Amino acid sequence: MRLEGGICPPRNLYAPPEPLCCWLLFRGDCYRHRTIRGSAGVFPAMAELLLVLFLAVGAAASRGDREPVYRDCVTGCDKINCTGARLRDFRAEQPLYMRMTGWSCLDDCRYQCMWHTVFLYLKEGYPVPQFHGKWPFSRFLFFQEPASALASLLNGIANILMLRRYRSTVPSSCPMYHTCLIFSLVSINAWFWSTIFHTKDTAVTEKMDYFCASAVILHSIYLCCVRTLGLRYPSFANAFGALLVLLFACHVSYLTLGRFDYSYNMMANASLGMVNLFWWLAWCLRRRSHQPYLWKCVLVVVLLQSLALLELLDFPPVLWVLDAHALWHFSTIPLHFLFFSFLEDDSLYLLKMNSDVLKLD
Ligand SMILES: [Zn+2]
Numbered sequence: 001m002r003l004e005g006g007i008c009p010p011r012n013l014y015a016p017p018e019p020l021c022c023w024l025l026f027r028g029d030c031y032r033h034r035t036i037r038g039s040a041g042v043f044p045a046m047a048e049l050l051l052v053l054f055l056a057v058g059a060a061a062s063r064g065d066r067e068p069v070y071r072d073c074v075t076g077c078d079k080i081n082c083t084g085a086r087l088r089d090f091r092a093e094q095p096l097y098m099r100m101t102g103w104s105c106l107d108d109c110r111y112q113c114m115w116h117t118v119f120l121y122l123k124e125g126y127p128v129p130q131f132h133g134k135w136p137f138s139r140f141l142f143f144q145e146p147a148s149a150l151a152s153l154l155n156g157i158a159n160i161l162m163l164r165r166y167r168s169t170v171p172s173s174c175p176m177y178h179t180c181l182i183f184s185l186v187s188i189n190a191w192f193w194s195t196i197f198h199t200k201d202t203a204v205t206e207k208m209d210y211f212c213a214s215a216v217i218l219h220s221i222y223l224c225c226v227r228t229l230g231l232r233y234p235s236f237a238n239a240f241g242a243l244l245v246l247l248f249a250c251h252v253s254y255l256t257l258g259r260f261d262y263s264y265n266m267m268a269n270a271s272l273g274m275v276n277l278f279w280w281l282a283w284c285l286r287r288r289s290h291q292p293y294l295w296k297c298v299l300v301v302v303l304l305q306s307l308a309l310l311e312l313l314d315f316p317p318v319l320w321v322l323d324a325h326a327l328w329h330f331s332t333i334p335l336h337f338l339f340f341s342f343l344e345d346d347s348l349y350l351l352k353m354n355s356d357v358l359k360l361d
Pocket residue numbers: 148194198325329
């Protein structure tokens with residue numbers, strides 16, 4: 001599909017309905033109109049699936065932001081509305097909460113031009129395009145992706161609640177106490193950055209979201225190592241922990257120093273997720289007759305991997321709010337309660353085992 005050059009449309013004909021109205025765009029001059037004409041290629045199912053998967057990885061450019069109508073709209077809007085007196089007007093009218101959260105005049109141009117392009121696509125019967133690797137979302141206050149931001153916040157709150165519970169029920173003398181505590185803090189940090197990223201997507205918040213998510217997976221593997229081998233061989237757990245820190249440093253350096261490689265990042269996280277899944281599973285299945293509560297851990301690690309497949313649905317947001325990514329974030333909230341319930345049961349089990357050994361001595 002491509003957009004063709006044409007004449008400038010009457011304002012009321014092409015302006016999307018409220019609240020999607022391009023008020024900022026059409027405050028200035030009218031832009032050259034382009035109509036949408038399809039190239040109507042029919043992809044074989046597998047090729048289309050691969051294309052969807054590639055786009056789902058989060059490519060920096062998407063169909064929507066490659067469209068000349070979008071690019072011209074942003075360039076024109078920026079030139080007209082984000083300089084001189086118009087910019088001063090914009091700053092005077094912009095709510096404080098938008099300024100405080102870093103929304104600029106150019107961001108507003110992109111937002112309005114995105115809806116302008118979406119409206120043209122829908123008007124001519126084409127599917128909703130993505131922009132900069134994302135679906136178009138209806139902004140709520142300063143929240144760029146309100147549903148994902150809310151889901152991330154709820155995930156963080158679930159972790160905080162379970163951390164409080166863990167600290168109140170498990171004595172600090174438990175051998176896993178500090179490792180579990182640090183795991184909880186690493187998770188809370190990751191959900192904090194996820195909330196920030198879904199509130200305002202910038203190069204920094206995006207990287208922090210990705211890196212902190214990788215840190216959670218790595219720490220879960222470390223937690224598994226300490227629980228399965230480290231209590232008997234502490235020096236092995238220390239060496240393995242150092243190796244994971246080195247791995248994380250290399251991962252961050254690679255993605256920071258060069259171009260952000262979305263495919264590599266997804267493959268790295270998926271591979272680490274599989275290591276985490278199979279290590280926990282193997283240990284749980286071997287120990288299940290001694291520790292009946294291990295079903296909680298099995299359910300969590302299996303569901304975590306399975307629910308990630310929700311991302312592949314990748315449908316345009318329902319009511320311009322709820323997309324597959326937000327659905328995935330909502331779906332993980334109950335898993336924190338279950339995983340911490342497992343950690344709590346396991347820590348108390350270890351304490352009981354230790355006290356039984358002391359009694360026998
Ligand atoms: Zn997210």
